[in-house]
Amino acid sequence: MVTKSGVSKRSQLIRNERRNSIGHLFxxxxxxxxxxxxxxxxxxxxxxxxxxxxxxxSCLPSDLEGAVRQSGEAAGLFVSSGGLRAIVELLIPQLQFLDDEGAQAELWELSRVFLESVIEETKCEKVKAVFPDAGAAALLEYRWKDASFKISSLSDRKPVDTADEIVVMVVPDYQMLENVEKIAAALSDDPPRPLIMWNPRLISEDVGVGFNVRKLRRYFLSTFTTVYSMRPLPSGAVFRAYPGLWKVFFDDKDRPGRYLLAKELISRPDAGDLEVSYLRK
Structure with missing residues (x-):
């Protein structure tokens, strides 16, 4: 028997069975x-x-070398996206005491890890590493004959060449701030070239440093973007890796050695932000 639509009842039954089967399978x-x-x-x-x-x-690195590599990746990503002035700060006690025996040697080796990470991220073959003094630069140039970057010092007559495409200053000191500013100004000329400062120590609270000088230093540093920051706290850490936000972590009491994310911010957290974050934990 054929229905008005021209479809037999048997055909309709077959179709219904198929629909039911498909629905059942789903x-x-x-x-x-x-x-x-x-x-x-x-x-x-x-x-x-x-x-x-x-x-x-949470992106927190598991060790110091991991943090250094991660900071190089963040700096390289910033430069590759068109950024020109970057600061990387690893505010870790292990890197702060440069006068301790063996500390400088470890610091230089970590700086090489950073430089190689930047090169790997940017694929740039013309990177210049500028070290704080001529002695360190000469020693490292002798030791690192296979380095994929060039080496100079802030005390050189011409620390940066026109052929240098990315310049990395390794722990520039506040005593050499004038040289740092000259290099930064030179790199700003057309075409502008990226400048990365790795663990700069350009701020001094010495009594002999006047207020106006400190103000100028802080203004100069404000022209840079902090692309990576790792700052341990007594019960947590402040962290930022470009292009991510600033993050505040606190210790997980239930899991020693682990951290929990307390807050994310667009800009660097101040004392008030940290206090609120830890009160809410």
Whole structure:
């Protein structure tokens, strides 16, 4: 028998059966998928994978060398996106005491890790590393004959050449600020070239330094973007890696050695932000 639409009842029955079968398969698939998804989630919790994921997602490095590599990647990404003046600051005690025996040697080796990370990220073959004094520059140039970057010092008559495409100043000191400013001005000429300062120490609170001088120094530093910052705190850390936001972490009391994200900010957190973040934890 044929209906008005020209379709037999048998054909309609076959189609309905097909629809029901497809619908049944979909329900079974969705049910199985949900069960699988829940099973995976339970397994992840049992394996403590979610805790590891939370720590990894926070982007906090696991050690000092990891932080240095990460800072190089952030600086390279900033330069590759068109940035010109960058500051990388690792405010870690291990890097602050340069007068300790062996500390400078370790610092220079870490600076090489940073430089190589910048080169790898930017693919730039003309990077100049400017060290604070001629003695260190000469020693490292002798030791690092296979380095993929050139070396000079702030005390050189001409520390930067026109062929240099990216300039990295390694721990420039406030006593050489005038030389730093001259190099920065030269790199701003057409075409402008990127300048990265790695762990600069350009701010001094010495009594002999006048207020106006300090003000000029702070203005000069304000023309730079802090593309990476790692600052440990008594019960947490302040962290930023370009292009991410500033992050405030605090210690996880339930899991020693782990951190929890307390707050994210567009600009560097001040004392008030830190106080509010830790009060809310």
């Amino acid at each position: 329900v079974l698939f969705y049910k199985d998928f949900c069960e699988i998804e829940i099973s995976i989630l339970i397994w992840l919790v049992k394996q403590d994978f979610l805790n590891v994921f939370t720590l990894t997602f």
